[in-house]
Amino acid sequence: MASEHVVAFTDSNFDREVLQSEIPVLVDFWATWCAPCKAVAPLIDAVADENAGKVKVGKVNVDENQSTPGKYGVRGIPTIILFKGGAVVDQVVGAVPKSQIDALLAKALK
Numbered sequence: 001m002a003s004e005h006v007v008a009f010t011d012s013n014f015d016r017e018v019l020q021s022e023i024p025v026l027v028d029f030w031a032t033w034c035a036p037c038k039a040v041a042p043l044i045d046a047v048a049d050e051n052a053g054k055v056k057v058g059k060v061n062v063d064e065n066q067s068t069p070g071k072y073g074v075r076g077i078p079t080i081i082l083f084k085g086g087a088v089v090d091q092v093v094g095a096v097p098k099s100q101i102d103a104l105l106a107k108a109l110k
Helices: 014-019 035-050 067-071 098-108
Strands: 006-009 025-030 056-061 079-084 087-093
Touching: 006 014, 006 035, 014 025, 014 056, 025 035, 025 098, 035 056, 035 098, 079 098, 087 098
Parallel strands: 006 056, 025 056
Antiparallel strands: 025 079, 079 087
C-alpha cells in the first residue's frame, strides 16, 4: 500500500477498526490478482491522503480474509463500501473514477 494513511483491515480487526470507528470508514475489498483493483489502488491512496483525519481508509484482501466480504455480500471486486457509525452508508462495485469515490465520501461527511 503506497499511502501511509491506508489501513490493512482483516477479519480479526474489522469490528474494532471499522464498525467501532468514531469517523466514517471507506473500505476497499480487493485481491492481488485483480487488474481493476490495481487500477483503483492509486485513487484509494489519494482519497486516504486527502481525507486523513476525517475518514479512515483501508483495504481488505478477499483472498486472505473471506469472512468479512461474505458478511457484506461482496461478490465482485473491487467493491468499495462506506461505513459510518458501524453501518453501511453506500457502496460501489468495479473500477470507478475518483469523482465517484469522492461523491461516496461526501455522503458521510455532510
